[in-house]
Amino acid sequence: MQLVVARVGRAHGIKGEVTVEVRTDEPELRLAPGAVLATDPASAGPLTIETGRVHSGRLLLRFAGVRDRNGAEALRNTLLIAEVDPDVTPEDPDEYYDHQLMDLDVVLKDGTEVGRLTEISHLPSQDLFVVERPDGTEVLIPFVEEIVVEIDLEEQRAVIDPPPGLIDDRAEIASSRDTETGTDAGTDTGSGAGGVAGADA
Template identity: 25%
Template sequence: MVVLGRVIGPHGIRGQIKVTPFTEHIDGLMEYPVWWLSNDEKSWQIVHPTSFSVHDSLLIITLEEYSDRTNASGLKGWLIAVPRSQLPQLSEDGKEGYYWSDLIGISVVNTQGEFIGTVAGLFETGANDVLRIQLPGGKEELIPFVDQVVRQVDMRSRQIMVDWELDY
């Protein structure tokens, strides 16, 4: 399974959910007619999204299987995934591209070889994408995911090199 989003809570009284997508385009999740939901990444529940709307960086989703807020509120924090077999095949080295979900957990180092942290997530701002980096001390830092900053993404060694100082 490839995780493509997370449920952040219910929306309204008719069982809709608010979703943070991990896709390149905010509505990319809607390309898949069937989703798998899990709160532990071990057991998965199949659901069918029937409609959506975009609100800032979130999706408001109606699922066929949920019709009231009480049931939908139990999905808070659950992951949304699809089988990797449903996604376009990419090379293992990342030269053809990579899925955002594959970047989660990758080490981030600067051009001086200093460890900055690990990728905790990504999000789209409209102007550019942003890496959420978990720093060793537990804090989080945001780094623009643009060519001027991200020098190399090496999927084989699971490392991203950035032109970024430790004290930015």
């Protein structure tokens, strides 16, 4: 199966290097020199990684055939896609690829249904579960050990223990306040910080 492993950023220097936004926990495997990656848009690829290095905390790649800044800039915002065996799992048992987590039922520790995991948002500080609730609204759940307490792939569920306000309390407060003021409320979602449990995008 195909997984997005990076997005090309801006050109770096004049010799064809580009910055990349890494979307895999295994960049040393997926983005190694010699790797051949499909692209979105498809017309930009396939691309073969020629060199890779870290500069000021960012990964820089150069692709075969891309020799100048103009060629590098033309690749900006291109998604890099690796072919991954769907049966392969990360070495760390506490890490997961995105495709393993899609469509999991998200429940509280007492079994109360929260919704269905529809997307994983990869942010610089942490990953977020995008959970679609039964009423069609979405809630964001930080993918950290303190909140996502169990991933059970056999039962196809993720058990969460959210802090007060992450899921319902704020919405209830906002609703009661709007009743008093007569104004409309927008969707209020929680956020958090902590260690990322791991995902391959």
